[in-house]
Amino acid sequence: MMKKPIAIVLGVGASDGLGAALxxxxxxxxxxxxISGRTEERIAKIAEEIGASGGKxxxxxxxxxxxxxxxxxxxxxxxxxxxxxxxYNVGNNMPLPFADLTQEMFEDFWRVxxxxxxxxxxxxxxxxEDGGGSLFFTGASASMRGRAMxxxxxxxxxxxxxLAQALAKEYGPRGVHVGHVVxxxxxxxxxxxxxxxxxxxxxxxxxxxxxxHIAEAFWMMHNQHRSVWTFELDVRPxxxxx
Numbered sequence: 001m002m003k004k005p006i007a008i009v010l011g012v013g014a015s016d017g018l019g020a021a022l023x024x025x026x027x028x029x030x031x032x033x034x035i036s037g038r039t040e041e042r043i044a045k046i047a048e049e050i051g052a053s054g055g056k057x058x059x060x061x062x063x064x065x066x067x068x069x070x071x072x073x074x075x076x077x078x079x080x081x082x083x084x085x086x087x088y089n090v091g092n093n094m095p096l097p098f099a100d101l102t103q104e105m106f107e108d109f110w111r112v113x114x115x116x117x118x119x120x121x122x123x124x125x126x127x128x129e130d131g132g133g134s135l136f137f138t139g140a141s142a143s144m145r146g147r148a149m150x151x152x153x154x155x156x157x158x159x160x161x162x163l164a165q166a167l168a169k170e171y172g173p174r175g176v177h178v179g180h181v182v183x184x185x186x187x188x189x190x191x192x193x194x195x196x197x198x199x200x201x202x203x204x205x206x207x208x209x210x211x212x213h214i215a216e217a218f219w220m221m222h223n224q225h226r227s228v229w230t231f232e233l234d235v236r237p238x239x240x241x242x
Contacts, residue, residue: 005032006081008073010064010120011089011138012037012046017189018138019089020046021211025219026085027055034077035059064090064116067123074123084133085222086124088117091138091157095149106152113156117163125171132175134222137164139232141184141242161232168231177229179221184236185209207237 007026012019012035019037027033027050035050035057037043043059050057058080062073077083092112096105117137124135141147142154143161161180168178186192188208192200200208217235224230236242 005030006034006077006083007031007085007087008034008036008077008083008124009087009089010036010062010073010116011087011091012043013039014042014190015046015049016211017191018183018187018211018214021215022087022089022218023047023057024050024053024055025212025215026087026222027057028053029219029223031085032056032080033058034073034080036062036064036073038063064088064120065111067119070116070119070123074127078127082131083124083127084131086120086128086133086135087138087218088120088136089138090116090120091140093140093142093150093153096152097149098151101152106155109152110156110159113153114159114163117160121163121167125167125176128176129171129174132177134177134179135167135171136179136181136218136221137161139164139180139182141182143180143182165231172229175226177221177224177226179230180232181214181217181221182232182234183209183214184234184242185240187211187214203237204239207239209235209237 009023023033023035035043035047040061047057047059060073060076063069140157143157146154164180186208221230
């Protein structure tokens with residue numbers, strides 16, 4: 001099935017992060033991209049970079065935990081053309097001892113990592129079901145297993161994975177390719193470099209995931225023939241322990 005020309009990427013921050021890499025890859029593949037994140041200055045810069053490279057990009061700041069904000073994003077994007085891909089790359093993570101984890105903190109992580117995915121799916125699926133397309137979610141190793149100090153993150157990411165799987169089973173037969181990409185390992189971007197520089201250095205050459213190569217996996221899934229759709233794909237460095 002021919003994919004439509006608009007790709008919406010939610011959860012875009014730094015230029016060297018995964019969200020920006022996804023936007024660049026789908027733009028270089030010939031799709032017009034709508035970039036969304038919380039910080040307008042950042043997403044405007046990335047849209048400008050894509051435009052300078054010959055792609056076509058727009059930006060729209062949105063809070064994925066707010067249904068009205070997400071609806072506004074989709075209204076803007078649908079005005080640019082048919083929506084053919086929606087990538088939910090939103091998330092937050094940090095180690096927290098369970099004893100220090102408050103109700104408010106736990107709910108905040110769930111709202112960003114899972115509830116925002118639900119809101120996005122509610123907004124995206126009517127457009128995608130109308131003519132086919134892709135709805136992909138970024139997962140993590142925490143989607144698959146719990147770990148000490150990450151009860152808040154793991155429970156939210158596991159819930160997102162189950163949501164994605166349920167949607168794949170319900171909407172796949174309707175022509176919507178729903179997928180989940182497990183990113184297992186540290187992503188080599190400014191966020192990890194700023195907070196865990198020593199750890200990143202210790203991983204050595206190709207010991208961390210490169211955002212552009214992760215984005216290539218999403219693009220591959222988007223272009224799969226419907227007779228061989230992948231629901232879940234895991235990507236990790238060759239030396240990652242799993």
